[in-house]
Amino acid sequence: xxxxxxALPPSLLAALAIPTLALPSLVIPSRAxxxxxxxxxxxxxxxxxxxxxxxxxxVPWRTDVVAALDEAARxxxxxxxxxxxxxxxxxx
Amino acid sequence: MRRLSDDFVPVVGAHEVLTAGPLASWWSAVVAxxxxxxxxxxxxxxxxxxxxxxxxxxxxxxxxxxxFLERAYAMALHAHGGRIPVPADVxxxxxxxxxxxxxxxxxxxxxxxxxxxxxxxxxxxLGRDSMWILGDEVRVMIEASSEVGVSFDLPPNxxxxxxxxxxxxxxxxAVWPWRPSAVTKDVLRAKVLERSQDRLRLxxxxxxxxxxxxxxxxxxxxxxxxxEGELVLDVKTxxxxxxxxxxxxxxxxxxxxxxxxxxxxxDYPIVTALVEANDALARxxxxxxxxxxxxxxxxxxxx
Numbered sequence: 001x002x003x004x005x006x007a008l009p010p011s012l013l014a015a016l017a018i019p020t021l022a023l024p025s026l027v028i029p030s031r032a033x034x035x036x037x038x039x040x041x042x043x044x045x046x047x048x049x050x051x052x053x054x055x056x057x058x059v060p061w062r063t064d065v066v067a068a069l070d071e072a073a074r075x076x077x078x079x080x081x082x083x084x085x086x087x088x089x090x091x092x
Numbered sequence: 093m094r095r096l097s098d099d100f101v102p103v104v105g106a107h108e109v110l111t112a113g114p115l116a117s118w119w120s121a122v123v124a125x126x127x128x129x130x131x132x133x134x135x136x137x138x139x140x141x142x143x144x145x146x147x148x149x150x151x152x153x154x155x156x157x158x159x160f161l162e163r164a165y166a167m168a169l170h171a172h173g174g175r176i177p178v179p180a181d182v183x184x185x186x187x188x189x190x191x192x193x194x195x196x197x198x199x200x201x202x203x204x205x206x207x208x209x210x211x212x213x214x215x216x217x218l219g220r221d222s223m224w225i226l227g228d229e230v231r232v233m234i235e236a237s238s239e240v241g242v243s244f245d246l247p248p249n250x251x252x253x254x255x256x257x258x259x260x261x262x263x264x265x266a267v268w269p270w271r272p273s274a275v276t277k278d279v280l281r282a283k284v285l286e287r288s289q290d291r292l293r294l295x296x297x298x299x300x301x302x303x304x305x306x307x308x309x310x311x312x313x314x315x316x317x318x319x320e321g322e323l324v325l326d327v328k329t330x331x332x333x334x335x336x337x338x339x340x341x342x343x344x345x346x347x348x349x350x351x352x353x354x355x356x357x358x359d360y361p362i363v364t365a366l367v368e369a370n371d372a373l374a375r376x377x378x379x380x381x382x383x384x385x386x387x388x389x390x391x392x393x394x395x
Contacts, residue, residue, distance in 0.1 A: 040320065043340075043365075044336055044367065046363075047363050048201055049201060056093070058093070058097070059096055060097055060102065063103065063376050064103070064188055065103050066187070068101050072141065072145070073144060077100055078100050078101070078142055078148070078168035079141040079143075080096055080100040080102045080138060080161070080164075081103050081104075081105060081138070081140070081141065082102070082103070082104045082138055083105045083106075083107050083135065083136050083137060084266075085108060086107075086266035086380045087106040087380070089376075089377045
C-alpha cells in the first residue's frame, strides 16, 4: 500500500479567516467552559474547535459528486467540487 | 463563502477515492477538461462545473478562493455541452459509504499543545477525524458490566482501531496511515460507574504506544500516551449516548516529505479530545481510515 501524501487540513480555511455562514447540521459540543467544569471537561474544551475554526463548516456541503451534478442541473447552479486527500468533511 | 453557499452547489470528495475508485475514469476526463495544464501528479484542488455538468476550471490555492469563485462563476455561465457522463452502474457504486445502522460515531479533535518554540505554523492547526464504534463492541461492554465497580478491557478491535487510526498527529493534514502492527501497547480499560436498565456509565482509562519506520519518508515516528474519560451507553439500543475523553501523548517524527509543513523537532505534546457525534453529517461521511474496510473494523486481525 502506498500511503497518500498529506494534504492541508480544512482548518487552514479557518486559519486564513475566510468568512462563512452558520451551519445547522453539525453539532459539536461547545468550546465554552461550563460554569464549574471538571478538569476533564476543561481539558476537552481547550481542544475543541473555536467558532472561527468551524466557520468553513457552515457551507452546506454535499458529499456525493454525482448527486450534486444532478442537483445542479435541476437548480441551474454551477458546482464547486473540493477535492483533497481525505474527505474534507471526514476530517470534520 | 456566502457566494459559495448561495450561488453554487458545494460538494466535497476524497482524492484517493476519486483516483482509485469507480469514478477513476470519469475523474481523469474531468481533470483533463478542467485543468489543461495538468501533467500528472496530484489532482487535489477546487473544480467548478457548469450547471449542466461541463467541467470548467480548476485551482488549488486557498487565499485565492474569493477571486476564483468570481472567475469560475462567470466562466460557468458560458460553458455548456461538455458533461462527462457517469454510467448508472458506476454512479451507484461510487456513492459514498455511510455509517452502518448499528455504528456509533465519535468525533476526534487533535492539537499540538503547547506548541514547541520554533515549530512550523501548520502545527498550530486543528486535526479532525471521526471514528466508528460497532454495535457488537457496545454489546460486549454492556455484557461485561455486570455490576458497579467491575473493570474490563475495551473490546480488542475497538482499542486497536482507536490507537492505530485515530490517536494520530493529523494537525497538518492527512496522515500516512499507521498499521495495526505498529501498536505495541493498547491497554484501554473501562470501569462501571453506574448501571441501570437503560444506561451504563463507564470510566475509561489506559495507555498506548506505537512506533514505525518508513524510509526514506521517515525513520522514526511514534506516539505514546494515556487515555481518560467517561462513556455513557444506551443499554437497549447498544449505542453511545455520550463520550467525553481525552488522550494526552508525546509524539515524535523525523518525516521530511513535506518541506512546508514538518512536524516539530524532537518529542512534542499532542492532545486528542473525543466526543460523541449524533448529527447527520457524522453518519454521512465515513472515517478517514474506513476505506481500509475489514482492516479498519477488525485491525487485530491485520498487520
